[in-house]
Amino acid sequence: MKPDMSVEIGSLKLRNPVITASGTFGYGEEFKDYLNLEEIGAIITKGLSLKPRAGNPTPRIVETPAGMLNAIGLQNVGVDAFIEKKTPFLRTISTPAIVNLFGNTIEEYAELASRLEQVPEVAGIEVNISCPNVKQGGIVFGTDPKAAATVVRAVRSETTKPLIVKLSPNVTDVVEMAVACAEAQADALSLINTLTGMAVDLRTRRPVLANVTGGLSGPAIKPVALRMVWQVAKAVTLPVIGIGGIMNATDALEFILAGATAIQVGTANFLDPAAAGIIAREMEQYLAENGIAAIGELRGALQV
Amino acid sequence: MKPDMSVEIGSLKLRNPVITASGTFGYGEEFKDYLNLEEIGAIITKGLSLKPRAGNPTPRIVETPAGMLNAIGLQNVGVDAFIEKKTPFLRTISTPAIVNLFGNTIEEYAELASRLEQVPEVAGIEVNISCPNVKQGGIVFGTDPKAAATVVRAVRSETTKPLIVKLSPNVTDVVEMAVACAEAQADALSLINTLTGMAVDLRTRRPVLANVTGGLSGPAIKPVALRMVWQVAKAVTLPVIGIGGIMNATDALEFILAGATAIQVGTANFLDPAAAGIIAREMEQYLAENGIAAIGELRGALQV
Amino acid sequence: MLFKSMVLSNHEVSPGYYRMRVTAPPELLSASPGQFVMVKVRDSIDPLLRRPFGIFDIGVLPAAYDGGCEQVYLEMLYKVVGKGTAMMATLHNGDVLDFLAPLGNGFRMGNPQGEKVLVGGGIGLAPLYFLAKKLVENSKVRLFIGGRTREDILCVTEFERLGIETYVSTDDGTLGACGLVTEVMERHLTEDGGDKTIFSCGPMPMLQAVADIARRRSIACQVSLEAHMACGMGACLGCVVKGSEHGDSHPDYRCVCKEGPVFNFQQLMWV
Amino acid sequence: MLFKSMVLSNHEVSPGYYRMRVTAPPELLSASPGQFVMVKVRDSIDPLLRRPFGIFDIGVLPAAYDGGCEQVYLEMLYKVVGKGTAMMATLHNGDVLDFLAPLGNGFRMGNPQGEKVLVGGGIGLAPLYFLAKKLVENSKVRLFIGGRTREDILCVTEFERLGIETYVSTDDGTLGACGLVTEVMERHLTEDGGDKTIFSCGPMPMLQAVADIARRRSIACQVSLEAHMACGMGACLGCVVKGSEHGDSHPDYRCVCKEGPVFNFQQLMWV
Numbered sequence A, B: 001m002k003p004d005m006s007v008e009i010g011s012l013k014l015r016n017p018v019i020t021a022s023g024t025f026g027y028g029e030e031f032k033d034y035l036n037l038e039e040i041g042a043i044i045t046k047g048l049s050l051k052p053r054a055g056n057p058t059p060r061i062v063e064t065p066a067g068m069l070n071a072i073g074l075q076n077v078g079v080d081a082f083i084e085k086k087t088p089f090l091r092t093i094s095t096p097a098i099v100n101l102f103g104n105t106i107e108e109y110a111e112l113a114s115r116l117e118q119v120p121e122v123a124g125i126e127v128n129i130s131c132p133n134v135k136q137g138g139i140v141f142g143t144d145p146k147a148a149a150t151v152v153r154a155v156r157s158e159t160t161k162p163l164i165v166k167l168s169p170n171v172t173d174v175v176e177m178a179v180a181c182a183e184a185q186a187d188a189l190s191l192i193n194t195l196t197g198m199a200v201d202l203r204t205r206r207p208v209l210a211n212v213t214g215g216l217s218g219p220a221i222k223p224v225a226l227r228m229v230w231q232v233a234k235a236v237t238l239p240v241i242g243i244g245g246i247m248n249a250t251d252a253l254e255f256i257l258a259g260a261t262a263i264q265v266g267t268a269n270f271l272d273p274a275a276a277g278i279i280a281r282e283m284e285q286y287l288a289e290n291g292i293a294a295i296g297e298l299r300g301a302l303q304v
Numbered sequence C, D: 001m002l003f004k005s006m007v008l009s010n011h012e013v014s015p016g017y018y019r020m021r022v023t024a025p026p027e028l029l030s031a032s033p034g035q036f037v038m039v040k041v042r043d044s045i046d047p048l049l050r051r052p053f054g055i056f057d058i059g060v061l062p063a064a065y066d067g068g069c070e071q072v073y074l075e076m077l078y079k080v081v082g083k084g085t086a087m088m089a090t091l092h093n094g095d096v097l098d099f100l101a102p103l104g105n106g107f108r109m110g111n112p113q114g115e116k117v118l119v120g121g122g123i124g125l126a127p128l129y130f131l132a133k134k135l136v137e138n139s140k141v142r143l144f145i146g147g148r149t150r151e152d153i154l155c156v157t158e159f160e161r162l163g164i165e166t167y168v169s170t171d172d173g174t175l176g177a178c179g180l181v182t183e184v185m186e187r188h189l190t191e192d193g194g195d196k197t198i199f200s201c202g203p204m205p206m207l208q209a210v211a212d213i214a215r216r217r218s219i220a221c222q223v224s225l226e227a228h229m230a231c232g233m234g235a236c237l238g239c240v241v242k243g244s245e246h247g248d249s250h251p252d253y254r255c256v257c258k259e260g261p262v263f264n265f266q267q268l269m270w271v
């Protein structure tokens, strides 16, 4: 019997719990030759702002031990071009597309949400309060529970779509942040975004990234991500989406055990553009082989 | 000409900036067959408490991508046994031994410092306010600037020895912590201690560590450590000691460029018990080959 | 396309430079010169990311025995500069590598009548051989190749075998003319007029000089760029360069991996 | 001691089980049975930590030609269970590995008069061969070897060549007696009295059963333990087990790497 892989994120029903992470999967179209997009649960598009953004100067990425730093600086086409140029492709797939968005002010967050409310190709919204790259940007909202709650309420009042809040790991107490966002009526929480890090080039005596610091992703951060997902899943009743260093189905299932309802695949898309599809398939296979009828049976099943 | 590798940590003069990190080098003696202890700047002993401590149940360690988690739980012999059994060996080496200490209360910190004040083999004190493994332990002190400052002042009032405060990376704002400790009259700051993480075993559906969470160390955390050292070194005038994923001389020199006066070698001691000696030698060689007269010329020389 | 390849040979052709031949699927025969590949050097998280390399050559080995198969192969020419390339240098025949290829936009061949001038600096020579093989079918081709010292001058014989006139220069004069490859090229361009296209790959300062010459003399010119890459397919936005329209208020970033790596020099912002 | 070794051979002796022979420095000849080695599987951060293995054998290869040298070698018998051992299984002759060895305290040989009873479970056989080679010099030795199925029974021939009486058992009866190795051992121990020492290595439940038998019958017994290790030299305190005195208020933890891996069963806390 085929295991039931479907999960629910608020009112959004996904065929399976594998979602591609914002900023690592373009707008979906880039991957269509490598991957059957109908095989994954959902895609999340590159962080979107009201106006187009240039992003940071280069170099923007560098490999670090079992990870990478990025300081893309949220380069994106802006909401108008997104609606005009990126939604037509999204219409051709049945897999829901969730839009990751950010603003520099509460008003920008709210306006973006309101713009997207009318766009049928947008199945849900992921609010990035945690991007560490932009000076005036998410960083303030992402580390202060009151500010985060204000953003979430503002977006909530403009959208009926499922609202996911993406949490930053660069905080003393991620549970406090999670609770604040839950109370502000988020439908789900996703975590973690990148850890702020830095790389130095001894030869040039300069930071490797033009932006000096960047966001650390990849296998290196998996232990931190698992810990935070576990802490948050215990503390809130909302669905939690686990992110951080997920490279294969085993990693993904570990997050489910720790309490995640769904997971996101980020850096792994760069190593293998087919990764998300393979992970979804292999998770299902694991369930089948172990006689588990539904993925929900594993959720939070960690015996502590 | 031989480059000048000496550095000063408060009143403590080290022959070179390479120090072995607490908990990764035992009490020094364990490594004497692998390494000429006279070749390194200083050693820091395993975290010490007033009474002996059993530590956590096992498993206590697990490998993670480019890193490891440990939940030793600060097992240690206690101050009496330390003085009786561990100082005799320390007397036989000229390399200064710094004692890493922790307590469950301010009073314990102060009492430990006062006990060690009379011990001539103790060249300095590193106060661990950041160990994430012990529930009632350092975690509170390490994430609240006021509590940290109270601990530092209490220790300061009991010791004339160089006083290093070791900072936790599990905070929103490490600079705030650093400034608080600096104002409380620390002589130097060391960072980072381990990031709190977790590992899950899919087969058993249990956390790998008996303690559930543990401290992440090794190359995986280097980007986070470099970033924090850079931030702190800009913000305080105290000497900063860089720690986190240092495996070789290049890593060490990157921390010096980022503003560290000295560095600590932790997990690398496990991969190669001679690592600290090799790093010291190769740093010196780098200076010689690049015509740099003194290590101080590289300190904070990062061009941002 | 994602595929696994077996190493057929891997030799040091000059100190620190290697030439590796691996098996490839037949579909790769339709790759164009200037496109590139991304290699997963080890089945491990160290190194984590794929590494980009130009296509030095693609060809077909005839069946070795009756009933055997033809085998398409891919060649890379690479320089050991860091962890990933150092690991590549230790691979042996029979080892297996993972490829994502072909990626990006290659060189546009242009008008067959005109002369084709190839300009390579150091390891920048890598994508020019596959290009030269295609160009000599229809056009006159000359190669200007430069390097710091004679050990940076690679594979001249291969180009000469194609009947290509080759001009070598080194910064220290240890091989060919002493001086910059762009100086040598400009001297020779002065001698003759006519319709020309420059194809160039090499370090940024060299490309800058090439672009200057092309602009001053109104010669068509395509350059192949390098950038730090994570995905190689336009998803991460890590590899961007400034386009000619770039300004603080009107950003014009282009992905080297997807819009390049080959650009018409006029598409780019040169500082 | 830290040293680099070259792989001399690396064969699969049973599905999933490998035997690897590597070169070793002459100083390793003084290692005792039961001591262990820590191997850096790859010169990379993946895997990061060294992996601990027992010493299956140490010996000397005679010089292969006039003017050649004797070569000391070390053998390991290992089971592929995860990343590190999977990578080891892909190594070839000529590959180089990094060793920290010998580590820990080995078996104490005890009184040569008494009979020596070796009890190995699965890959727990690994350290017993080197031990057996030394023991047969002076004592009568018997080996009880158990496994889940016949593929887990390794190297019986090698022990028999030493003149050791060997009793095989498998949980599923596919080789030797059907049942637990400890049951078979106990049956045979009943038959004869006399001064004995048990030396055992294998999974924890087996060691527990062995220790029970030893206690009940007052037989001397040494067991070799496994634990997750980072340093192998008493520095990290990662590998501890509870000593016999352990209690909540009076902790008695022992390092497997430094105080073990071989313990007298009475030194340990058995639950």
Ligand SMILES: Cc1cc2nc3c(=O)[nH]c(=O)nc-3n(C[C@H](O)[C@H](O)[C@H](O)COP(=O)(O)OP(=O)(O)OC[C@H]3O[C@@H](n4cnc5c(N)ncnc54)[C@H](O)[C@@H]3O)c2cc1C
Pocket (backbone or CB within 6 Å): A062, A063, C036, C047, C049, C050, C051, C052, C053, C054, C055, C076, C077, C078, C079, C080, C081, C082, C083, C084, C085, C086, C123, C126, C127, C225, C226, C227, C228, C229, C261
């Ligand atoms: C489109 C393209 C084609 C290329 N073709 C060739 C070729 O044919 N032959 C050849 O020898 N080299 C080529 N390069 C450069 C080659 O990719 C780098 O030398 C290589 O990635 C270095 O990897 P490493 O692990 O040895 O170095 P490391 O310094 O350890 O690499 C660390 C990181 O920096 C990146 N990096 C380092 N140098 C470069 C660089 N110059 N360009 C891009 N990323 C870099 C790596 O990808 C990696 O992420 C090409 C680069 C690009 C972008």
Ligand SMILES: Cc1cc2nc3c(=O)[nH]c(=O)nc-3n(C[C@H](O)[C@H](O)[C@H](O)COP(=O)(O)OP(=O)(O)OC[C@H]3O[C@@H](n4cnc5c(N)ncnc54)[C@H](O)[C@@H]3O)c2cc1C
Pocket (backbone or CB within 6 Å): B062, B063, D036, D047, D049, D050, D051, D052, D053, D054, D055, D076, D077, D078, D079, D080, D081, D082, D083, D084, D085, D086, D123, D126, D127, D225, D226, D227, D228, D229, D261
């Ligand atoms: C003193 C000692 C002697 C040993 N002798 C042998 C031997 O002769 N032959 C043999 O096949 N195995 C032996 N083992 C077990 C062997 O060390 C592990 O099977 C091996 O480390 C697994 O590594 P991996 O990367 O393949 O597995 P992974 O599961 O990927 O390893 C992950 C981590 O867990 C640790 N680990 C996993 N299993 C064990 C284990 N059973 N014991 C200790 N650590 C473990 C690894 O060291 C590593 O840190 C011995 C262990 C010890 C402590």
Ligand SMILES: Cc1cc2nc3c(=O)[nH]c(=O)nc-3n(C[C@H](O)[C@H](O)[C@H](O)COP(=O)(O)O)c2cc1C
Pocket (backbone or CB within 6 Å): A021, A022, A023, A024, A046, A047, A048, A070, A072, A074, A100, A128, A131, A166, A192, A193, A194, A216, A217, A218, A219, A221, A243, A244, A245, A246, A264, A265, A266, A267, A268, C236, C237
């Ligand atoms: C190149 C790159 C760009 C990213 N851009 C965004 C973004 O625009 N918005 C966002 O919320 N997260 C962004 N992220 C973070 C990822 O979505 C994800 O949270 C993070 O990479 C951790 O997951 P991973 O370890 O699987 O990569 C980006 C990550 C990378 C590597």
Ligand SMILES: Cc1cc2nc3c(=O)[nH]c(=O)nc-3n(C[C@H](O)[C@H](O)[C@H](O)COP(=O)(O)O)c2cc1C
Pocket (backbone or CB within 6 Å): B021, B022, B023, B024, B046, B047, B048, B070, B072, B074, B100, B128, B131, B166, B192, B193, B194, B216, B217, B218, B219, B221, B243, B244, B245, B246, B264, B265, B266, B267, B268, D236, D237, D238
């Ligand atoms: C096994 C282990 C035990 C440790 N014990 C202590 C300790 O007792 N006190 C302390 O302040 N830090 C302790 N640490 C943290 C290290 O001193 C160091 O801060 C950390 O490992 C990061 O450095 P690294 O990446 O070089 O290992 C321990 C680390 C490890 C791996």
Ligand code: FES
Pocket (backbone or CB within 6 Å): C228, C229, C230, C231, C232, C233, C234, C235, C236, C237, C238, C239, C240, C255, C256, C257, C258
């Ligand atoms: S390398 Fe990712 S967009 Fe070019």
Ligand code: FES
Pocket (backbone or CB within 6 Å): D228, D229, D230, D231, D232, D233, D234, D235, D236, D237, D238, D239, D240, D255, D256, D257, D258
């Ligand atoms: S492995 Fe480190 S103390 Fe035993």
